[in-house]
Amino acid sequence: MALWLIPGQHAETVCYICYMIAGYSYLSKELRSNAIQRLTALWAFTESGLGGIMHALQIPFTGLLVGGMAVIMISLIAEISDHNFKQVLKSAVIVLLVKAMVSPHTPFPAYIAVSFQAVLGYTLFSLLKVNFFSIALLSTMAMLESAIQKLLIITLFFGKSLWVAMDDMVAYIGKQFGNTVANGSYWIVGIYLLIYLAGGVFIAMLAYRTIKSFKSESPSFLPNSTTEVSIDFVQPKKYSKKNSFKKLWILILLMIGLSAVLFVFADDNKKGWLAVAKTITWTLSAILIWFMLISPLFTKAIQKLLKKKQSRYSEEVLNILSFLPVLKQLTAQAWQQSKLHHGFSRWQFFFTSLIHTTLTYTESASTQMPLNNPV
Template sequence: MAITAKHQASNLITRLTALWAVSESGLGGLFHAMKLPFSGLILGSFAVMIVTFLASHSDRKFRTIVQATLTVVLIKAIASPHSPLTAYVAVLFQGLAGALIYSLFRVNCLSSVFYGIIALMESALQKLLMLILIFGKNLWEAFQEFLTSLAKQFGLQGLEHLPLFIVGGYCLIYFCGGILAGVYSIALPVAIRKRAEELRYQTVKVTAPEIPKRKKKNKMKLLGIMSILLFIVTVFAFSGSVNKAVYSLLRTFAALALIYLIINPLFTYFLTRWKDRTRNSNPGNLQAVLAFVPAFRNHARTAYLYAEGENSYLKKVKIFLLTWMALALFCEE
């Protein structure tokens, strides 16, 4: 009996790890097809739910979560080898933060909310940090100078503080998302089992669509960087700050060269070596997780059909995640 319970717990942990891996290596394309805003916020919240689920079903929380995190990173490197460094950093932070928090505190609403806030705020601040690294304070100065000139021209008060409000609002969205993810994580296991019971009496007759592949965003990222850089240079040029415009150009190109010509190649090299060594030295756990990946992708397509008929974005996300996890964790067929 104990052996059966231990086997069931191990099987559940393997399935949860595979779910997390599928979400990190390809679920963004499906969310794009569903036209869901803030897909990155949803994926981060999903990671919080998975890690909390892992913690609540494991006696050795730290080891279980760290092993799952490394397995997800490995599968992400296999399935999406061209993912940026920041994507791996986010996954590692989410996993290690969850392992540390849940090894120190019991799994309850308070600890899960704390974890949700930490995990999602890191995701938000990571994006802001990249902007600072690439553009420095020139981006902030350009926006302030531009909005100050508009405020003077049209007699508007407080417009020059708009960048601060935008950053504050952006962080507030992720902060609230972390609270919601933490609260929902505690109720998730019961909700999934309830959804699994409901699905036993439901059928979907429509052929499920393929999960759309993410298109390469390198061109869009480059266009975005060039547009922001053009905006900064234009603002400084019209205000007479030619030196600032030249400095902004040189600094941005130096930051991009550092990231794409030095840091990314080094990271890719060491990641590839670690990936090859891990696949050869410990293939058992990896193969067990990979065995579930094709079926879980099919489950995602089925869950998409249940969710696409909903009008509310929140309802779409809720129905999709509950259906997908119920099919993957508790429904054999």
Template sequence: MIKLQNKPFLFNAKLTAIWAVSESGIGGLLHALNIPFSGLFLGSFAVLIITYLACISSNKFNVILKATLLVVLIKVTASPHSPPMAYIAVLFQGVLGACIYAALGVNKVSSTIFGAIALLESAFQKILTLTIIFGIGLWDSIKELFNGIQDKLNMDWISDLPWVFLGLYALLYLVIGIFIGLIAIRLPNRVYENAKTINSSEIKFNDNGLSKRKRKKKRIYLIGFLLLFSVLVFVFSGSLNSALYIVLRTIGAIIFFLFIFNPIFNILIQKWAKKKKESQNEPLNNIMELMPSIRRNITAANSLTLKEKNILKRAKLFIINWLSLSLYYHFDDSVQP
């Protein structure tokens, strides 16, 4: 059975473990909620946890940096083949949060600034990745497509649509970042109040409910689609040399990242993690011991949200219930529910 604790136990450690679970096992988390846009959700969740840490810590800078270091170490251990940008995103979010909250304190202004910048970085990181892999040719092909539409329809404004879409894409991440920042500042009180209202009889645990999503196939399909799109645009426009350049450049970039850059990066980060594990052995073990129960709480929290049909309300309720169970409840294995 589960028991409500009057005071949070190992608060910082549990929050760090929750962040580590979301970073190393996001597939199971998103599977429980059935939510798309994993990168957007992952970045938003990091903002919530980092802000939560800032709210309960007196030495915000050190606490957040230590949590960030532990999350990266666990990510290296649990997901050793994660792309380099995934580690960079975690480090950026942690360092940014530590600096902002140490300098400005924890308030609505600092939390919205943090949320906005953190998610904007996530948005532009994706654009940068596409540009590195495909080169300027991808954006040239998009521009070529819209120029062709403009010529046929004789509408001058259509060629500007790609930049409008990019602007709206950035604006979406900015607005969500501000919104998440406002939620984050109120989250600790909301979680505490919710913990006192949870009906333990409605909680169902299912250790086998966290199936991992295979995101590699999705990446391959995305790359294939963008490559085919770029080639077809230039082929139909008569620019065969440009189409051939895009194909060769993209294949070369993929080979470089898969067989040269990523292996070297993984070797370096594994060596760094090995050295850091020696100095962070005790706190790292504490976090690792907490993670199984926190993973189990994912399906428990999901069982408390099944009645909610609105996906956004359900996501918000899920996070609050997951944090409530993980921070304020203790699962007693000696007593059967």
């Protein structure tokens, strides 16, 4: 069986991969290659569409879980590739190509994040192999990179006045409780980074347990019965500018809130109005330069660089694009199947069942879903 929809392959091989995935060191070169292709497809879907699906399903902590799924994919690809860690970099290029085609208006920081995760994963696994320590380093460093990137962008948009306003606001709140709090913005940033660090540790535990469950003799996520699942193939929706407008509205609301803080906590009205004027001028200029110049130029440069690789990976990219509608349906099914699990075990069940159905789906056969729990 090839895990892509290749003619001439038999459904019974699906069962083989279901139970041999636990001992993937015994997989043939062909099966190993096809498993990596499917995992790459799921990684591409994670980066280009999973977030929207999770929002639609009202799944909490979407951003954290999308990042976690990427870490799991990188770790699984590194492990199943028989420690050919360059495969992680190859898969990352394919993921970026799919991302550029599905979401052509994706801002360049998103490309940087994917590239950073891939290069970091390649480096860590090359030095330390795939184990809990290397996965934990990958997860926490990836989360911290994401957090720091957001802080830098916010600082670019709002300038020094953002941190001045935070210092003044925290100092005022502390004063109400009879405490003197200096450099309140440092505390806010510190707590923010600690939240992402804790998220990285959570993701590392989830990723390690997910990978470990695939290596166990009797993985709990494997199906003990089968069901027919109807997969409706739909055309991918065209890019909508709603997301861009949403981000602009968020920035505008933040600017209004920041201006209000600067005005209220100023020593006098004159300084307050001056601070507000400076903030509005800086923020509007930064937004215009970012959205009209910097982001489009960098995005086009990245896409131009990726196009040079497109012909080399054209077959893989086309296969993934045709498989994305299926992954959308499988994600919804996996989330429904995980309903009777709670807390940490639900996330593990969701991830493992989604990975399992991604690996075992065939066009001609019914999708085998984990049925330990009813929909």
